[in-house]
Amino acid sequence: MNSQVQQDANNADDAADDKAGTADGDGGRYRREELARAAGVKVRNLRYYQERGLLPPPRREGRIAWYSDEHLGRLRLIDDLLGRGYTVNGIAELLQAWEEGGGLAQLLGLEREMTRDWVQEEPVTMTMAELREMFGPGGTAEDTRRAAELGYVRVDGDTVTHRSRRLLAATLTLVRQGVPMAEVLDAGAFVQAQAAAVADRFVGLFRTYVVGPDGLDRLSATQLRQITEAVAELRPVAGEVVTAEFARAMARRVDEEVASLLHTEHRTEQ
Known part of the structure; x- marks a missing residue:
């Protein structure tokens, strides 16, 4: 026509x-x-x-x-x-x-289920002056620029929004303990890279053993629903595994560091 x-x-x-x-x-x-x-x-x-x-x-x-x-x-x-x-x-x-197949709506529902609720953070918005007052000399314009590059903050004119109140509090604690902001940001970049590697591993396992080799385009509505349920179960498990393993690693590393400090102290006394 x-x-x-x-x-x-x-x-x-x-x-x-x-x-x-x-x-x-x-x-x-x-x-x-x-x-x-x-x-x-x-x-x-x-x-x-x-x-x-x-x-x-x-x-x-x-x-x-x-x-x-x-x-x-x-x-x-x-x-x-x-x-x-x-x-x-x-x-x-x-x-x-x-x-x-009539599966597009189910597929989009699966995408929404896969991507929702992973990030539950409360953003914090302040003026640039308030940010400088909060960090004092421990934070510079260069640090703010790099924090924006890493995705921690968004700068809009004279307003700054940090994406996570918890991460902001952790950063502030480290800086007040004397850790330079540049070092904190280096650590943040390292953690981001490691977290991406862990996420890749989990997603790879899910893709191989839950979704299967044929992908999503040949799955029935029942199979898509089962995958959606699997995603909901995976979400807390992934966080618990990472938290537990990090806690174990920190415990081992702190023990090693304390032992090293005690050994150094003993040698000094001799």
């Missing part, structure tokens, strides 16, 4: 819908404007999606086009994908690839 014919059809639909009235959608039945309003999109966007094949055609009663909850769900799915950075062409390809 060429663009002029499509436009004529759209105009005819609008006229019929206007004549039929504008009562709210009832029982999963929506006229064009009602559907657009329920989905939070503009009518012209709805038309565009329909022209591009992203939206199934409505059911018609005479000249009135009726849309359903299925259309509403599809529009919300399109909006979700657009918000994730997909292009309209990319969405069309995804929808085409998943049309028969």
